[in-house]
Amino acid sequence: MNMSQCLRPRSIFSNTSRTIAVWVGLAALTAAAASGGQSRHINAQRLQGNLEKLSEFGRNPEGGVTRLGFSQTEMDARTYVMDLMKEAGLQVRVDAAGNIFGRRAGTAQLPTLLFGSHIDSVPHGGSFDGSVGTLGAIEVIRTLNDGRVTTRHPLEVVVWTNEEGPHFGISALGSGVAAGVLGPEILDRKDEEGLTLADWLRRYGQDPAHLTDARIARGTLAAILELHIEQGPQLYETKVQIGVVQGIVGLKRWKCIATGFANHAGTTPMNRRKDALAAAAKDLLAVRDVVREEPGRQVGTVGYMKAEPGAPNVIPGRVEFPVELRDLDAATIERMWQHIQQRFAQTDKEEGVETRCAVINDIAPALSDPSVQSVIREAARSTGLSTADMPSGAVHDAGEISRLAPMGMIFVPSRDGISHAPQEFSAWDDVANGTEVLYRSILKLDKQMNAR
């Protein structure tokens, strides 16, 4: 709420807009980018330095990080990021879901332009997923400060809680609460150590009883933007610098339990077994068959199988496994699931096993706002960067918030399309490009939206 900064958004925006290049096709722009492109406002070196420091929290010997949402490692990283926010002059607050907001006042009474990402990771994940969008957002603020640029809209940098979700089996937890799609029903979920989500929120300094205070009221946000690595091979393989996200695929996740009968692996004849792991193996292959049956970009995954009792000399009596399906079209997900269930029932009959599945995650597809997509596209072109429109196969927090405000996402290339793995990497130049596009998009939105 620092109102002492001078009001000159128009002049800044017009400065910026002078750099907008004429769109002359991909080939010409790629050439421009290869020859250095247009100058960047953001400080690429400062951004890289901060990202490298952040990657020390939960760093693994094989590279990358393990920084689960709701862990001491993530708590330490949050402190580091909050310090960076404060250094950038942001007014920091943490909501009841543990989401961190850093506010920079606007010059007018307008809804907030919100942008940011997350800093939690999957187990043995990479150090770019989430971190680029989070520290890129802080870099945008630093750049505005350096240029003494003010905005009409208040700006807020956000760090969402537990985006990846393996800890409690809920992806996009913080943004889901903020969007009002998750509520107190999640508080009693227990992790493997027997701690509930409520226990963890208390460790994060929050009162779980007030969880719904984290809901963001409709009308308070002007837009939500998120910079992120693509996590897939498209941009990297086609040598395109910026992905303009058309929408985020929906995701539905089930926890399945196959119950057979644990028995002695030496004395039980092959034709007398009720092997839950054999049934789960068939089920995994059935998921894959069904997902591959029709053309399209839909995906399906079984990420683990937990067999009990889990000894080499005992036939597994019980197996837990998750099924995850993703597509831009929720109807496709439902159709695939119907078919998968038929296949599971057939396996149950063949194997003398009973398999039951319960939904543990259901995130609807989220489309980007067309005008926000245009702003991102133009911001990239003004920087001399090539763009491609594309869906996001990964779930993102911005998708949740798209229920409340116009949403847009900026993708930068992932080397070899690898993510959620130690080899996850994005070229520092690509990271800087994406952050510059975020910077220019924020200024452009600030000018265009709620124009008087």
Add this chain to the structure above:
Amino acid sequence: MNMSQCLRPRSIFSNTSRTIAVWVGLAALTAAAASGGQSRHINAQRLQGNLEKLSEFGRNPEGGVTRLGFSQTEMDARTYVMDLMKEAGLQVRVDAAGNIFGRRAGTAQLPTLLFGSHIDSVPHGGSFDGSVGTLGAIEVIRTLNDGRVTTRHPLEVVVWTNEEGPHFGISALGSGVAAGVLGPEILDRKDEEGLTLADWLRRYGQDPAHLTDARIARGTLAAILELHIEQGPQLYETKVQIGVVQGIVGLKRWKCIATGFANHAGTTPMNRRKDALAAAAKDLLAVRDVVREEPGRQVGTVGYMKAEPGAPNVIPGRVEFPVELRDLDAATIERMWQHIQQRFAQTDKEEGVETRCAVINDIAPALSDPSVQSVIREAARSTGLSTADMPSGAVHDAGEISRLAPMGMIFVPSRDGISHAPQEFSAWDDVANGTEVLYRSILKLDKQMNAR
């Protein structure tokens, strides 16, 4: 070494032999058993009481026990059993592999008649596997004491260390060391908590540097007998009371690692995945196909799959799984494994995965001594019990010791053929019958062997 007991083995044995029934076919004997059979010397109630007390160590709420070899729970149970041995007047010692021996002196300078079993269990196992043979052996000593019966041979009750083996992936550990097939090479194996086998032996009060002191010298044993539950359905389903074991199947066990590539489950197209869990699923089904391909009693099992990183939203990059094959014929095991490896190589090619397997356990088939089988058969018939000759599908400690001395095993029925599960159960009458057969077999062997 109590030599004060009087010498009257011959009279006792001839008393017993008077009760030998004429073998008039299964139908007649079943009828005899149903009408009460011949009188038993052993105290069935005392035996049941002790078994019920033992089942309290590691008892699970769902029934049965978890009493892993090398665990605090097993240490407590060992103390209980050693106290029972001392109460029975046995001279107790523990060897360098943790095997417990309780000695009762003989009246002559002869090799030892050894009998006993184990008290460790698989995770979520039953409370009869091993315990019946261990406490049955102690009951035999109590019965001898009650009847003031002396033997020519010294008798030793044995409790073998870590028969089940899930803890360090080595079955029949204590008996394997005693038989000289396992040595100091096993000491550095680490468990999931990072403790080595040497560390555990120290906790058991042993000096790992002296492990090979536990080897039993050839010529020091007259015979090895083991009473055990069948752990399979044959006796229970055919209503036969005593199984006379012809031999113990060989077992070979491999640990396999399938290495694919961990990647984002949302952004990685189905045709670009190197899913190690999908490969492992195919491998499990291949093991089953190969084992089922030819007739015979051979079995093959994959007891678990550990996927890494193991999150619902990450394609598994690495999966560990065991393969276990068992048969009475070692050549059949080798032939199956060759075929399985071909199938694994094919899966690797199809899935872009690399699977490597290493042998972690290799136990040769062990045949029972024909004259010991005859003694058991006659002991059963003398008690009015029906018998069936059968192989053992499960590995047993007695199989290891068969390398040093004539071996025999006595099986009692397992309800519904269930073992290694909480539902594991043997009727108390069957347990008492088996113990009586053990008692009579010991006396008969004592008379027949090394006869002057």
